[in-house]
Amino acid sequence: MAIMIKSVTISILCLFVVTFSGHGQIAMIGSAQWDGEGPLSYVNENAPKGGRFTMGHVGSFNSLNPFQIRGQSPYELRVYVHESLGTRSWDEPFSIYGQLASDISLSDDRSSITFTIDPNARFADGQQVTAKDVLFSFELLRDHGRPNHRSYYSKVVKAQSDNDASITFDLPKDNRELALIMALMPVLPAHATDRQAFIDGKLERIMGSGPYQVASADFGRQLVLKRRDDYWGQQKNINKGRFNFDEIIIDYYRDSNALFESFKAGLIDVYIDSDPLHWQQAYQFPAANEGQIVQREFSHGRPSGLEGMVLNSRIPPLDKWQVRRGLNLLFPADEIGEAFFGGQRKHIDGYFSNTDLAMEASQVMANCMNKDPSFVPEKDMAEFTDPRRAKRKAFGLFQQAGLALKDGRWRLPDGSVFRLEIMAKDAASERILVTYANALTQSGIDASVRLVDSSQFTDRMQGFSYDATIWRWYVSLSPGNEQAYYWGSEAADNEGSRNYAGLKSSCVDDAIARLVDATNEDMFTIAMQDLMVGLKRSQMVVPFFYDDRDRVALNAGIGTPERTSLYGIQMDSWWRDQ
Template sequence: MYGTPELPPGFVSLPYANPKAPKGGRMVVGEVGGFDSMNPYILKGEAPYNIRSHVVETLLGRSWDESFTLYGLLAESVETGPNREWVEFHLRPEAKFSDGSPVTIEDVIWSFETLAEKGHPRYRSSWEKIDRYERVGERGIRFDFNTVDNELPLILGLRPILRKADWDGRDFAESSLDRITGSGPYIVGEFEPNRYVEFVRNPDYWGSSVPYNQGLNNIDTIRYEYFTDANVVFEAFKAGELSYFREGNPAKWKTDYSFPAALNGDVVKEEIPHRRPAGMEGFVFNTRREIFSDWRVREALIQAFNFEFINQTMNDSVYPRRTSYYANSDLAMSHDAAEGAVKSLLEPFADTLVPGTMEGYSLPVADIAGRNRSGLREARRLLQEAGWRVDDAGVLRNGSGQAFEFTVLLRSDRNEAIANMYAEMLARLGITMRQELVDSAQHNTRKSDYDYDMMVNVWGLSLSPGNEQYLYWGRDGVNTPGTRNYMGMDSVAAEAMIDTMLTAESQKEFVAAVKALDRILMAGRYVVPFWFSDVSLVAHTAEMKHPEALPIYGDWIGFLPEVWWIEE
């Protein structure tokens, strides 16, 4: 994205892969939820996300040891204009789908057009920035842009390339259990909807000699088993049915791994550090609901959330709080008044920004003992200022007599425990918070349609935020279903910061725009933030191995199972 790639021409492998890793073995992974489709690129149905990483390939591949650098995968070359006003890709002549048919420019064009017209909405915005495209020779294609967007050549390089013939006589937008024919290292093996799916390594994989792939995709069979909740997954791991388990509770990490396999060394515990942004997780206010449209009300509910007490109860106070969407990285905002380039970017929108954006915003710190008197006092003050008062029966009501009550949508028993504590805290203000626990399919549908008052969500953010930020915070997402603007955020200033990120000509300007966006998000009070961890807690069978060198993103995309291998 900026500067030059770290790896030189003729590199042997990615720095966090072992090119000498042995091939073979079998891995069984536990997943919470289910699936009823084999197409992960459309809104309808729920498909295994692993199809995107195991089966389908892109023109370029990402190195997770750099902020945002891509190397050749299906494409043997890429060229851009001096101002990135166009990009040209040339396919490798040896690139083939798993059925042996060649990957052609026709497949590339069909994939781009179909994803934009019938695929998930996230693919549409980039296609709208293409002025025209044309074939270049037998294996080349050039895209000319109508918008200044320095990230666009990279985004197009990461578009999935599908086999056009797979959809002859079929509607791409309709959910189906027909297997996708990809060009990737795995093919879809046996599966049963909502039960399991297997990915089998293709012994005739065309890309086995490509430098980018050296040391990747080492395991012969990867089977994903689907369960009702995380507790059942853990019990299956203890019973030896699964190969690894990611632990999200540090208290359990200390106390719950004394089962026989862990004591005799058949199971290994590892803490894998990372340097990626914390992202955001917490209770999300749906500001499309009138009850949460006032920032003062949202701040009041943030004040009422005793994070210190809940973190101690749930995590032994091990984890720090998410005080920024980009915490744990150089992209995180400061909590004092905006200065320099950040201030200059925000000033034109000062009249539209809520208090705290320019002046500085920090989350409240409560009393671990659990009473949180100061937080509740501030919450009452803000609620009164917003027109809410407690009646003689102890119920918080507005001027129209409407009671302050809402429902939080949940699908995890762990989040249910947090919600129970939060509900008790809100009850002291005269607020009723109900809980609705639904299965994975219902949760995904209602989340996509914004059919909730409040829910828990996680936004995983990277060191290279770009076009996806429109999907997360863009104004189109207020009414368009299927985006990740779950809070209903409607901010001209936020979109201007994203615009600046995409047109920045230097890393310094880019970072300033991200910090400014971070301020808009935090001061907007759209989420009651939870905690985060700068390490991943992974327990796995002793036969599972990974290289000593770790990517800066740690245990994230492209790491497990991609660079791991089985050593009997």
């Protein structure tokens, strides 16, 4: 991407004025950038159709149902098999265009949104998509879906449909983002979905309306998607230049080393390399030397989000801010950054790194945090360039929390040794965590790293069964309601949510509410900064590093558009050169 636009600027510009049109689009300022008359700007309208594309993931899957809590399903099902009423342009954080809906109308006071279903829309069995399917999906996911669906859809005041062609959702006036969330609601076939089996967590597969359908599935090993020749939406402008491969194969591997070896052997077509040192050193093999593999870098405008070691504050002594702050101070950022990333990645300073946001709290947030004993006082947030000074500060905080150093080991108030088991899900994260654990051990903490398989990792994450683990919270260019799912007090007690730290703070809850309800640029910016400061002062996560580009190694026969979206690469716009 030739020009990187700062993500916070995009978010603010797109937030505050809501418009709608009869062309099936809603936007949060003026009008949507894409006029709907041609293809999206980051696709190749003339991309050839055909061929096979094989990608790989580290991990496993044991379900083909991405909408129920139980099981782990491939992300690609939601992208290629199931559709929503609307879809995003990856250049416009707050714009939604019609997919299953041919028309989207939002009332002037934002109290209701009406979707008119495209009369051409069909499920994979040829059955027409109707408003009854939308209502069925809304009620099922609201009452029995994943925690984020239950949280979002329960806020809807009323859903009503008098015919098969349209449905209206009445919305609370104090939730500005809910209209966009409803536009992105997946639509399931009422005639082909066993409601009770879904509720019981036993519904293995749900029919979709998207451009692909599942051809075969070998749980834990491989998923094969086949492009539908009869896909109803292939002539829609928003789909032009997309969904080009006849077949998409997703292979699963035990770790990143096995995945890369398969890439080198030509078994998969793409390897997204998150390791700058590996990117520089690992591509001296025959296929790369002979030009069969190409290395490409794509700049993006995504905020960093937060990747790091999350501390489960439900477990003592991690419930004490002094201990969490001490663990943060003992993280050898410079050593790890140089050893694993060649100094090419930046240490995450805040939730919205890679944006123009300042790490500065409003007076309201500052007053709230000063009254809340779970936050680190501002005087104790000083950073140290000298590791020895950082260590002395951490030791002082441990003592302040009631821990005692005896015979070189930290002990809790009851005399037991301070043990910290860190859960890792793959070899790459294990290496970083082991380096950190060694630093903690040298400081008197009995730290260890436990590598678990993908299934165990998912089960333990969903049940909050860990001391500490690595995780990454991705932040979109349009942060909003999902932040309550990540950091809200209510989510802390809901197994399956992503509040893995167990953070419960009225200050953070208020910042999230203000973020969602903001009606002007200043309010939005202040709320975002307050959330960023609140998360940093909570010290619930030991932050790692971020990159401002995507490093992608590709089979030379895979074509990509000339332009990359603001969000970065979009594989559904790639093709195989004939």
